[in-house]
Amino acid sequence: MVLERTSRPLTKLSFSGFKRSSSSMSVSSPPPTPLVQDGSYLQALSLKLSEAVSKAMVQPTGPVPVGELVGGRRPIPAGRGRALGLLIASELKACQNNPHLHKAILRSLHRPLSVLLSNLSALLLPLLSSPAFLSSLAPTVQAPNPNATQLHALAAAGFAGELLESFDEMSLGLDNDVKGDGLKAIREGLVSLIGRVVNPLIAAIQSELVPLLESLENLVAVTVPKTGTKALHPSIVSLQALMPVYARALARYTTTLPSQTTLATFLISIIWRALVAFANRPQVKPFQPTLGSPQLIPLTKRQRATSGNTSPVTPSPTRFALKLPPSRPSSPPNISVTPSAAADARALHELMVLLPRPFAECDATRVAREAVDEALSDLTALATLLENIDNPLSKVGKSGEAILEEIERITADLPTLIALPVLLRSDSRVTNESPSFSPVSSIINVSEDEYRKNCLSGFGRAEQCSSIVGHSVLDFLRVQGGLQSLVAQWLANRVDVVDH
Template sequence: MVLERTSRPLTKLSFSGFKRSSSSMSVSSPPPTLLVQDGSYLQALSLKLSEAVSKAMLQPTGPVPVGELVGGRRPIPAGRGRALGLLIASELKACQNNPYLHKAILRSLRRPLSVLLSGLSALLLPLLSSPEFLSSSAPTVQVPNPNATQLHALAAADFAGELLETFDDMSLGLDNNARGDGLKAIREGLVSLIGRVVNPLIAGIKSELMPLLESLENPVAVAVAVPKTGTKAIHPSIVSLQAIMPVYARALARYTAALPSQTTLATFLISIIWTALVAVANRPQVKASPPTSPLGSPQLTPLTKRERVTFGNTSPATPPPARFSLKLPPSRPSSPPCISVTPSAAADVRALHELMVLLPRPPAECDATRVAHEAVDEALSDLTALATLLETIGNPLFKVGKSREAILEEIEKITADLPTLIALPVLLRSYSRGTIESPSIPPISTIINVSEDEYRKSCLSGFGRAEQCSSIIGYSVLDFLRVQGGLQSLAAQWLVNRVDAVDH
């Protein structure tokens, strides 16, 4: 038996073929081995933390994926920040019953974490200053993924976000007291590092979205095929958003993986939703005109006198030359005729809402982001309320068989959560359109005697500012309607009730 065992080649017992590169540490890695809490525990812990920080910043080995190298370096693999946080959390949990040792461990964390923060900042400095970082700040359909420079910066931000998860779980860096854990500066530095990476990338997407959303204020006629007239036409900007919004949704989910970036995400979502509300609410009313004759349709006008005479003088015994020509089948069917249709504002808002819900939102199950999630949901509900109001106002059967009080009550129910300065222009256009004997209502900026740009910047810069200015502007509009003799209109009665509710 001994001879048989020794005669076998030793390579059969080698595990070299099963070795894997340690380029990235898995999230489900086993918990680190705890140190023995003896007299040299703190010294050994300091060495262990310094070694863990050095390994976290170490270059990964193994094959290099295509398009990941920047200056001969690879990005920080995912999971290393979480592994370092797991090591810190395990040592802190092991001494919870010993407050003195717990404070000593917190003091031991300051130096290695400060070295880590300095290393991450030094790593980011050339990346953020590189022209490649902002050369394509917003993804496109052709190039949906970040380039190598952006990938390195996002990897550093993800590392900081993973480490901050441990800070949140262990409540580290939250105490403003000088006698606290002393990690507040580390926490703020990690949060700032994430913002330096994420904020420019989100700003690039916002700069591409804003012109498309602002153009929704201008009604544009689109060509619709006659067999498809039953389908609702949409604004050309909505068509562009339908192509690019899924790309932006994936990019935003990648950018805002860290918890501190959820506040930036919520601010971005609320900002673009508010821009869309302002644009659609102030879209001028387009009067419905009879559709033009479809292109390619047969001529329905009567024949001229010359044509009638020529046709009448043709001898019936002489057949036309076309009778003897060979009739060939058409090579291809003729394209369907098109008519020009102006998309309705309500259809555009409905389509826009379907695109907005594709974007990621702050998680509702986390206490730190629950308020941000509710704020985004309220902004999305305003889009739905505006679409319902536009559909109700544009429905010719809305007022049929209803009393004035019932109509007003239904409109107040629809606009209960809608900002006053968003619903007001819609109702004023409905008032001017519905009353024949009254003059048309000018824009709100003309009523309050300011320019349109100043009104947009001063009063329509956001949800909060619009709420602050709603009472003053409401009284100014009521004074104007009083002079015009339109206080009995539906819009005036709605505005009186809204202003009184705000004041009381």
């Protein structure tokens, strides 16, 4: 019985329709006291809003922490954007039963908020163009924290994010209707401001991760102690040191709601790179490890020197002395091994889950969180498939139908173009000395670079190309007389699901 597989929606891992909704977070501090609604209310409100905008940008008082000053200024303290949002919310709530006054208050928000947006942009312009901001975008183990210039930029982005949370709670700036509140331009300006700060920082981390992830495709022999230490790819070892640093940095960069989309796109992109690398790593032929140090052969018989009529040699006095163990035990012999793709995939998954993910409790980011979780489950499924392929005992005593059902269960949600090369290599019994495996790119008569660019650029593109590539591979197997193989049966079922 073959398990049925439903086709993955192409928009599942896409964020073109990502839409923010009202935040459900409650406000802990009490709202400000609204003004008395008399004849001079609107004029007094305009003055109050202008004063609040000015206070939001005023330098904080108190002792200056080390490493925070830039040009004699300190970063905007956290909470000021939320305080300004509470002030606006209190005035709007006080007149919710008076629609005409409500519209008048919305109109009075345009000028002070436009001034605020201009001030924030003017504050960010020299920061984002500063060499201090651009020189060390990605954190390192030696310098895990942002520098002073980056702190100022992140503080401005945090202020904008706090104000946007208030906009979400009041549903401001969401419509394009000219008869609406007219604050859509302010909202878009705040979102753009956050992106100008956060996007370069996340892109810098991605540029550091991509080469390490792509190198996971290469077979690399490593030397490990013979004492059972797990062998891992050198890139995994490097990532074990970097991922905790990147996790803390990303958590700091993505506190605002608009940055959650960038975070989700980043996570899905690096997970996809890892999937492509592991799926296309050559299969390793089992071999006996080579000792890295000379083998120690214990003596089993004591050799005694004797001569014809000579008397026995008098034993040395040191023979009966107490023999103490050496001060430092000898190191165990090392062995050279090639790490398995399955072990590396498991280790990478453990590192990936350290990174922050979009908020699961927020309606606006729930779709993004589900997409990231699905990508992580694909990495787990690929590791399980690789373990199953590498284990020769997994097929012992099983019928072909049972093996096919198990493969379909493991690859149920795995992209077809990720599982296909793994299964093709397994079916062709590939070894390092006699590679009989034909890459998918050669089967469909395109170059490897072109195939990866056009078909393996992401989850959505791979799903779109799975049908045409699958039919081409099936035609190739038909010519080779391999339509009865488990891979052909598995692929035929997958292509049939996509076509229907």
